[in-house]
Amino acid sequence: MTASLPVLVRGSDSDVSNKMAAPIALHLEFGGGAELLFDGVKEHHVILPDQSEPWDMKQLLVWIRANLLKERPELFVQGDTVRPGILVLINDADWELMGELRYELQDQDNVVFISTLHGG
Amino acid sequence: MCQVDEEYNGQLEHVATPSVSKKCVKCKESTAVLIIRAVDAFCRCCFKEYFIHKFRAMLGKNRIIFPGEKVLLAVSGGPASSSMLSQVKEGLSRDAPKKLRFVPGIIHIDEGGASGQSMEDRRRAVAQVESVLRSSNYPYHIVYLEQVSCIKLQTGPSYKAAVDQFIQTNQNLHPDLFLENAWSHLSSLSMQEVQNGLSNPITPENTQALQRLFASVRTLTAKEDLLQTLRQHLILHTARTEGYTKVMMGDSCSRLAIKLLSNISLGRGASLAMDTGFSDSRYGDVVIVRPMRDYSSKEIAYYNRMFDVPSVFIPGLDTKAQDKASIQRLTESFVNKLQTDFPATVSTIYRTSEKLHTACPPQNTNSPTFDKCLMCACSLDTNAGESHCQMPATLDLKSLLCYSCRLTIKDMTAVDILPQYILAEAERKKRR
Numbered sequence: 001m002t003a004s005l006p007v008l009v010r011g012s013d014s015d016v017s018n019k020m021a022a023p024i025a026l027h028l029e030f031g032g033g034a035e036l037l038f039d040g041v042k043e044h045h046v047i048l049p050d051q052s053e054p055w056d057m058k059q060l061l062v063w064i065r066a067n068l069l070k071e072r073p074e075l076f077v078q079g080d081t082v083r084p085g086i087l088v089l090i091n092d093a094d095w096e097l098m099g100e101l102r103y104e105l106q107d108q109d110n111v112v113f114i115s116t117l118h119g120g
Numbered sequence: 121m122c123q124v125d126e127e128y129n130g131q132l133e134h135v136a137t138p139s140v141s142k143k144c145v146k147c148k149e150s151t152a153v154l155i156i157r158a159v160d161a162f163c164r165c166c167f168k169e170y171f172i173h174k175f176r177a178m179l180g181k182n183r184i185i186f187p188g189e190k191v192l193l194a195v196s197g198g199p200a201s202s203s204m205l206s207q208v209k210e211g212l213s214r215d216a217p218k219k220l221r222f223v224p225g226i227i228h229i230d231e232g233g234a235s236g237q238s239m240e241d242r243r244r245a246v247a248q249v250e251s252v253l254r255s256s257n258y259p260y261h262i263v264y265l266e267q268v269s270c271i272k273l274q275t276g277p278s279y280k281a282a283v284d285q286f287i288q289t290n291q292n293l294h295p296d297l298f299l300e301n302a303w304s305h306l307s308s309l310s311m312q313e314v315q316n317g318l319s320n321p322i323t324p325e326n327t328q329a330l331q332r333l334f335a336s337v338r339t340l341t342a343k344e345d346l347l348q349t350l351r352q353h354l355i356l357h358t359a360r361t362e363g364y365t366k367v368m369m370g371d372s373c374s375r376l377a378i379k380l381l382s383n384i385s386l387g388r389g390a391s392l393a394m395d396t397g398f399s400d401s402r403y404g405d406v407v408i409v410r411p412m413r414d415y416s417s418k419e420i421a422y423y424n425r426m427f428d429v430p431s432v433f434i435p436g437l438d439t440k441a442q443d444k445a446s447i448q449r450l451t452e453s454f455v456n457k458l459q460t461d462f463p464a465t466v467s468t469i470y471r472t473s474e475k476l477h478t479a480c481p482p483q484n485t486n487s488p489t490f491d492k493c494l495m496c497a498c499s500l501d502t503n504a505g506e507s508h509c510q511m512p513a514t515l516d517l518k519s520l521l522c523y524s525c526r527l528t529i530k531d532m533t534a535v536d537i538l539p540q541y542i543l544a545e546a547e548r549k550k551r552r
Contacts, residue, residue: 033433084456087421093153116417119439
């Protein structure tokens with residue numbers, strides 16, 4: 001039903017299989033009231049552990065829910081994706097342009113979650 | 121950053137979707153960074169141009185603000201009102217082509233007393249907002265919700281006496297001069313009255329009175345409605361006493377779509393056009409305009425992020441509330457969910473709201489005041505005998521309220537906790 005969006009991997013010189021196994025460091029930001037669910041902390045530097053499969057946004061959300069979210073998970077994630085009303089930017093671009101949940105994360109990516117809901 | 125001509129390995133699937141293109145739809149050169157209105161992808165520069173242009177176009181199209189007019193900007197600190205402030209700064213700046221020409225002032229209302237924030241949190245939030253306001257170099261007024269207990273309407277006995285005295289001493293003046301003097305004298309009078317009660321607006325008594333008021337309201341729906349009413353009254357009062365003839369509110373397209381639907385559920389169907397339209401002239405002397413009503417929440421959030429517009433998040437009554445906690449909350453959740461699957465939802469509601477017009481002739485300032493609701497100032501849509509709700513024993517405000525405000529009052533355990541100015545005005549209207 002939904003058309004597939006291209007899954008993007010940024011090219012580099014190193015071997016593809018090596019890149020998939022490296023741990024990924026990310027800079028996460030929460031704004032618009034979403035930070036309330038993370039003890040009020042807006043910026044987080046995280047390192048995602050090694051795994052054989054590349055990390056995608058869907059897995060990141062699961063990881064955030066398990067490791068960063070302090071309370072009320074239903075106010076941040078609903079089902080597989082973020083709660084409607086939460087805007088997601090990856091490297092300052094709309095995640096709809098990057099494949100949304102299917103975007104594969106790269107080392108040093110910057111992911112921002114901004115709540116546009118009234119009262120956060 | 122992803123590039124269109126990048127080489128992909130064979131193992132990746134690459135199915136292009138017609139609705140998502142990587143190039144900006146406007147300049148067709150730069151890479152797009154944002155999708156708005158479901159299909160339009162804009163690059164950073166074109167988006168900025170589009171955003172700024174929309175603000176000017178909104179004001180220019182409606183031609184309601186005159187050069188030199190004093191306009192009060194209602195800035196809550198949230199993204200939309202902060203964005204509005206930045207657009208006003210942009211539009212008034214000297215190097216702007218066809219620059220806007222009005223005289224802005226800013227009001228910020230600290231509602232922490234109603235939402236149960238601690239004094240320390242409130243001070244911190246107000247300080248943050250104040251630093252944003254100060255950087256604009258416009259005069260600003262920080263008002264506390266507690267001040268509703270200090271508002272004196274312009275019909276108190278001391279006011280009347282002062283007016284009489286003024287008329288006596290000035291009756292030989294030329295009529296125009298008389299009026300001008302009268303206006304400035306009267307506004308300074310009201311300010312004085314307000315200030316006399318306001319050496320320190322947040323006294324523990326005032327805060328407690330406010331908390332008692334909101335505690336007496338049983339449902340979150342009614343609380344939010346009451347808060348909205350009180351906020352509106354405070355803004356109006358400040359506008360009147362400081363001489364502003366227009367108030368700019370930062371309601372975005374998304375918020376107005378939600379407001380439209382929730383107002384229907386609240387029983388405010390009769391005033392939908394005024395509540396969600398570009399201009400709201402129900403108060404007569406002060407007109408409320410909504411220049412941000414063409415912007416979706418997404419556009420605003422993105423612009424603020426990209427172009428460093430400072431905004432302050434202040435928790436409110438409905439922060440962390442569940443979806444079903446209030447009608448307003450439920451409507452917001454409904455609209456947002458629908459919007460993710462059907463991205464034309466908000467714009468469709470918005471376009472529908474543009475077609476709404478009030479059926480009865482607009483209220484002019486000469487019409488008798490008992491035709492307007494005591495609290496929300498929309499025309500009364502009920503007859504005194506029609507109401508089916510049980511009013512608390514002490515005061516009978518039924519006949520003075522519209523249907524929706526009656527429902528809000530009905531959710532209160534006691535009506536005499538309402539701010540003094542509302543009760544006084546009710547008394548005055550009843551005596552007519």
